[in-house]
Amino acid sequence: MHKKAANTFEALLDKHHLKKTGPRLQVLSMLSSKKVATSQPDLENIMVDIDRVTLYRILNAFEEKGIIHKVFDLNGTANYAMCSSKCGEDHHHDEHLHFNCTTCKNVYCLDELELPPISLPKGFKPTGFTLYANGLCPKCSLATEGK
Amino acid sequence: MHKKAANTFEALLDKHHLKKTGPRLQVLSMLSSKKVATSQPDLENIMVDIDRVTLYRILNAFEEKGIIHKVFDLNGTANYAMCSSKCGEDHHHDEHLHFNCTTCKNVYCLDELELPPISLPKGFKPTGFTLYANGLCPKCSLATEGK
DNA sequence: TTAAGTGCAAAATCTTTGCAAATGT
DNA sequence: ACATTTGCAAAGATTTTGCACTTAA
Numbered sequence: 001m002h003k004k005a006a007n008t009f010e011a012l013l014d015k016h017h018l019k020k021t022g023p024r025l026q027v028l029s030m031l032s033s034k035k036v037a038t039s040q041p042d043l044e045n046i047m048v049d050i051d052r053v054t055l056y057r058i059l060n061a062f063e064e065k066g067i068i069h070k071v072f073d074l075n076g077t078a079n080y081a082m083c084s085s086k087c088g089e090d091h092h093h094d095e096h097l098h099f100n101c102t103t104c105k106n107v108y109c110l111d112e113l114e115l116p117p118i119s120l121p122k123g124f125k126p127t128g129f130t131l132y133a134n135g136l137c138p139k140c141s142l143a144t145e146g147k
Numbered sequence: 148m149h150k151k152a153a154n155t156f157e158a159l160l161d162k163h164h165l166k167k168t169g170p171r172l173q174v175l176s177m178l179s180s181k182k183v184a185t186s187q188p189d190l191e192n193i194m195v196d197i198d199r200v201t202l203y204r205i206l207n208a209f210e211e212k213g214i215i216h217k218v219f220d221l222n223g224t225a226n227y228a229m230c231s232s233k234c235g236e237d238h239h240h241d242e243h244l245h246f247n248c249t250t251c252k253n254v255y256c257l258d259e260l261e262l263p264p265i266s267l268p269k270g271f272k273p274t275g276f277t278l279y280a281n282g283l284c285p286k287c288s289l290a291t292e293g294k
Numbered sequence: 295t296t297a298a299g300t301g302c303a304a305a306a307t308c309t310t311t312g313c314a315a316a317t318g319t
Numbered sequence: 320a321c322a323t324t325t326g327c328a329a330a331g332a333t334t335t336t337g338c339a340c341t342t343a344a
Contacts, residue, residue, distance in 0.1 A: 019298060019343050040333095051301050056334070058299090072223045099271055108271075116263040118278065123285025124246055124255075131265065132277045138270025166318050166323060187308095198326050203309070205324095 016065040023050045027058050028067075028082075037071055037079035037098070037107035071098050071107060074134055079107045097131045103140035163212040170197045174205050175214075175229075184218055184226035184245070184254035218245050218254060221281055226254045245277065248284035250291075255284060 009028040013020045026047055031038060040059070044052055059080055062068040068080050097115070099108040115129055136144065156175040160167045173194055178185060187206070191199055206227055209215040215227050244262070246255040262276055283291065 021299065021343075023300075052333095053302080053335085054300055061299095070223075072219045076219045076223055076225060078223060097265070097267070099267070099273070102274070110268060113265075113268070116265065118244070118260075118263065118280070120244070120246070120280065121257060121260070121285075123288055124280075124282065125288045126246070126280040126282035127249070128281050130279045132279070133265070133267065133271075133273040134275050135271065135273035138268075141270055141272045168318070168324065170325075199308095200310080200327080201325055 012067060016067060018061065018065070023047075023054055024058055024062075026050065027055070027062070031068060031080060031082050034081075035108070037073075037081035037109055039073065039077050039079045039107075041077065043080070071109070071130070073105070073107050074100050074102075081107070081109045097133060099137065100132060100134040101137035101140055102134055103136060103143075106137060108137060159214060163214060165208065165212070170194075170201055171205055171209075173197065174202070174209070178215060178227060178229050181228075182255070184220075184228035184256055186220065186224050186226045186252075186254075188224065190227070218256070218277070220252070220254050221247050221249075221279075228254070228256045243278070245279050246284065247279060247281040248287055249281055250283060250287035253284060 009025050009032070010020050012028065013024060018024065027043070027050075030043070030046060038046075040055070043055060043059075047055070050058075059068065059070075059078075063070055063080075066083055069083050071079050071081065073079050097110040097113045099110060100106075101108070115131055118126075118129060120126055156172050156179070157167050159175065160171060165171065174190070174197075177190065177193060185193075187202070190202060190206075194202070197205075206215070206217075206225075210217055210227075213230055216230050218226050218228065220226050244257040244260045246257060247253075248255070262278055265273075265276060267273055
């Protein structure tokens with residue numbers, strides 16, 4: 001199962017004509033291990049052995065290829081998460097709900113959720129939607145249970 | 148009508164116990180004159196006579212008081228717009244749709260639009276929603292008419 | 295072998311902080 | 320007069336760029 005995951009990462013890099021380097025595999029396994037988006041500062045702190053500049057370049061490359069997507073949290077900080085399988089180099093599927101917990105600061109990407117149809121004023125031609133919500137995530141909500 | 152607007156700005160500052168200074172009135176009249184949110188870089192370029200640091204402080208103060216609200220565009224850049232009348236120091240009403248035009252880069256705050264009710268997975272306790280859309284605004288859409 | 299990727303140094307930006315001078319009340 | 324607010328200088332943080340060295344293919 002772990003082997004399989006590793007292979008998946010290498011296949012992913014192959015697919016996008018990116019070399020399978022240590023730093024890139026590290027980033028992939030890191031992001032895959034979390035169900036929430038990770039902020040760039042956090043990534044830097046976790047993967048101290050990767051140069052900060054290299055991290056920038058890896059994240060940018062991955063985003064361009066549609067391997068990960070970037071979402072800004074309430075502070076305008078970039079957070080990164082693996083794209084769902086629906087993402088492609090062409091079509092970027094990050095039109096889901098991003099839930100920003102005000103307590104633990106985690107950003108949850110709720111892929112499964114369907115956005116209800118939105119009607120815009122006349123003239124606007126939307127190509128994509130992203131919905132942000134903030135509040136308490138299940139874990140923090142539980143911790144505050146009963147006020 | 149213009150006089151009235153100026154008075155409105157002064158009243159607004161009074162209401163929030165902020166001194167009526169030149170820079171602050173400038174920012175208010177600037178932001179009020181546009182129906183779209185303005186990015187901080189743009190504000191700096193437009194109001195070159197206001198010190199950059201002063202602008203930071205004014206924008207922060209206004210945001211804290213609920214006079215303006217901040218919205219991040221697709222590039223993670225902060226954009227500012229006047230709050231609708233519904234905003235207060237306590238309750239911040241920026242739960243409307245922000246439309247980010249991919250051509251002219253303008254950010255439209257579509258206050259009037261009601262967000263459809265969103266149901267979240269069990270456990271999430273949302274306190275606020277913000278919806279972003281990107282695509283073509285009416286003006287740019289018109290310019291591209293007929294492909 | 296060689297094109298792509300990394301790491302380091304350094305530049306360019308962006309944002310915050312401290313303090314003296316200016317300004318509104 | 321006095322507390323705020325401003326502007327400048329300078330520190331801190333973030334992001335980008337250039338280039339020599341390393342590494343995957």
